[in-house]
Amino acid sequence: MILWYWYSFVAFVFLSSILIVKNKRTNKKNLPPGPRRLPIIGNLHQLGSKPHRSMFKLSEKYGPLMSLKFGSVSTVVASTPETVKEVLKTRDVECCSRPYMTYPARLTYNLKDLGFSPYSKYWREVRKMTVVELYTAKRVKSFQHIREEEVASFVDFIKQSASLEKSVNLNKKFMKLSGSIICRIGFGFILKGSKFEITYEEVIQGTMEVVGSFAAAYYFLIIGRIIDRITGLHSRCEKIFKAMDTFFEQSIKRHLEDESIKNDIIDLLLKMERGEIGLGEIQLTRSHTKAILLNILNAGIDSSAQTMTWVMTHLIANPRVLKKAQAEVREVIKNKDDIVEEDIERLEYLKMVIKETFRLTPLVPLLIPREASKDLKIGGYDIPKKTWIHVNIWAVHRNPNVWKDPEAFIPERFMDSSIDYRGLNFELLPFGSGRRMCPGIGMGMALVHLTLINLLYRFDWKLHEGMEAEDVDLEESYGLVCPKKVPLELIPVLTQWT
Template identity: 35%
Template sequence: MVFTKVLLVLPFMVAVWAWFCFNKRSKSRRQRSAQLCPGPYPFPLIGNILQLGRNPHQSLEKLSKTYGPLMSLHLGSIYTVVVSSPEMAKEILQKHDLVFSSRTIPAAVQSHDHHKNSIGLLPVGNKWRDFRKICKEQMFSTQHLEASQGLRQEKLRKLCDYVQECCVKGRVVNIGEVAFVTTLNFMSATLFSVDFTNFDSDTTHEWKETMEGLFAIVAAPNFADFFPLLKKFDPQGIKRRADLYFGKLLSMFENVINQRLESRRTHSDTSFKKDLLEGLLELSEGSEYDLSPKVMKHLLLDLFNAGTDTTASTVEWALTELLRNPNKMSIAKNELITVIGKNIRVKESDISKLSYLQAVIKEVLRLHPPAPLLVPRKSEVDVEINGYIIPKNSQIFVNVWAIGRDSSIWPNPNTFEPERFLDSKIDFKGQDFEFIPFGSGRRMCPGLQIADRMLLIMVASLIHNFNWELEPGTKQEELDIREKFGLALHKEVPLKALPVKP
């Protein structure tokens, strides 16, 4: 598939060959005395693009075994460095964090100027710091997390009621879809005080299709990124499709903002719910932040996307691994029954007592990190790492998927063993570089705390008072665990399972 696309855009690529050669020569003087990172030999024009494959995190992990934990690739005109060890990740994300704090900006995320108002893509500066401060104070602080527990409990109650209904009717449950509905409604209620969809609703499919489509198109290899002179031609149509996905979501958020503004104008005495939108509108009335409706809708889009698809996909992977390992499922269920009891709703205050379930979630994040290459970074200046020069404007991939499956760090790395975390102090808070599914440093995921709570409580709710059987006709050893690469790491084949009462 990728090779076919190369052939289709070959005429455009030939047109930029002269530019590419000139660009290489312009760097030769600086690089002559420097040793660049080792890597596979690049083909003319396309460099190492074909070696990315359908699942780049897996392809790059294999290549790193030959070329080492600091490996270079030429993706068209983009010099890229791939980090595949805890030691090199620490150098990049901690020791030289500021140097590598910027982002590469693919053409797809430039749709509707999203990159100019995105907390995940903005360069480190005043605007980015303002966004981080707003998110922490309005959504991710301990005070706000404690205050929003009731909201999460309400969404979990609806989840359990739906699973109970399927149990009574003998219907299989699409685990990824119900997790998606739960996280989608939690995020929409947190941001706007409304539920966006329901279980078994046509709108669920529409939302899932839109968000997965957006994530897939942003993560797709784009020749307009590899060869900037092709940008205005958009040879694969990626920018056009990104315009549609971004436009659809931004338009929806704009409508919600306008409706709230109109309600505030016509019902001045109404006490609005203290959701994130209301907090942003109140902040916009002061002089501390530049928060126009345009800026707000992009910030809300970032939070909405980051908090929905990745959480849902991780819950699906957790149930997949537990169904593949019935003995681990039994241990997790017994812990829940012992600590909480039967027929009792799991509460967030119970989480600290559920050591095995915490280990289960950590093991799932080790094997199936939500963003296997994290969000790519960019070097601001030339910098020497481990004896190699990483030139200015290099793109940096941190392959946390490869680090999580390194046999020199993790015994039996491809085996699901939550027990490895029971007597370990390793955590995913960004200080243990052998386990950084949420990144590290100033650009690590700002919503880590809320993601951790949602993952634990949702998995606990699904397995506490239900037994699960695979979809009729599916054998345990045949359970599909193939991955589909994107901004979130999905199962290629959705998990469907039958809930039954113990």
């Protein structure tokens, strides 16, 4: 018995020595600066309801690369074009994997999607497949007739509202427009009149809220799951998953039973399941198909809808800009009734308006967290392996060293500027950059351009009686994609071109 205690004591001293040495080594690392941490929770108490804003304020004090601790998770936050460029370009390979996150894993059939899957051979093959098969310019062009038909139907609805001098909830109408198009090009059915019409908006926005949350389960292991059950996050995730899974099952079953449904995205994915379209050594299963469909459904509907909502919000809040944008559209289009997507190429000011909207209200203010795959250096600081990396797009877009009057909506700042939003200019990154950049930009922006040109050409817009431009609420709700908190309700007015 005495010998057993002696062995136990020696083992305790040995393990303690290892921990002390390890802590000393950790302390010797040149980690980025950051605020003081509370025991157990670290810096979680400093996030608030809008983490992107809180992190921005902290970065103003602690610097462009900042260390935070969320429970047991060590995190760094990049907040300037220079540090973000190191993460997304210079060190992209070492920084482009994902940490395991409980709720995204559940919703994506155990990380079989593109957005949350860790960097791997599977991810590379599926990414290549989506770019080649789903998001090429040719594929985007092939769905143009669907976009034109749905936008024409949308315009007819606006005409009816204008004739009745009735206000339109543009948040809801843009969501329905995007949903109608994605359901046709992705799933081969019409949204209107379907069972999914009733629940799609709640399910999609709920998904974005869940995957964008700072869930306790990510940072506190077992007790975190208990906390999430108490807050209702766990049950919300399960409810959303069951609704989405049922929708995917019904959509796939419809394709399998009706061979006439062809050339949509489900049709392509089913061909990949059967091996008719090769993925190298990767074999898609039904779970892979549904996980990829989740990305297409959520990103395709929510991102486009929120972009259009924010553009119209900034226009109505800035009458000078609205007047100038409409004058350009009407001068270029003139009496042409058949508006096409290609017309955007001649609308230089409208393109500036869209860029400025992305700058001031980025759809994804905090990119999905990344994880360092090995020990590395960023900005001269040590970033240990497994550290989570947050890229704060909100902070980049409000950097006063890059943007003059960063809080003001000034589209003219892009005049004679080569800055674009396609991932090559690190001052403006609404869709990210590098390997993890959103592959569906072309598909989404085609709808945004066509819709906005129609709305600015065919209608004038006004606020409810008694409201002024300065009364327009610009606050966002937090999620992976940040929607406008207060719905945008405007009254359309018929013009001579309507």
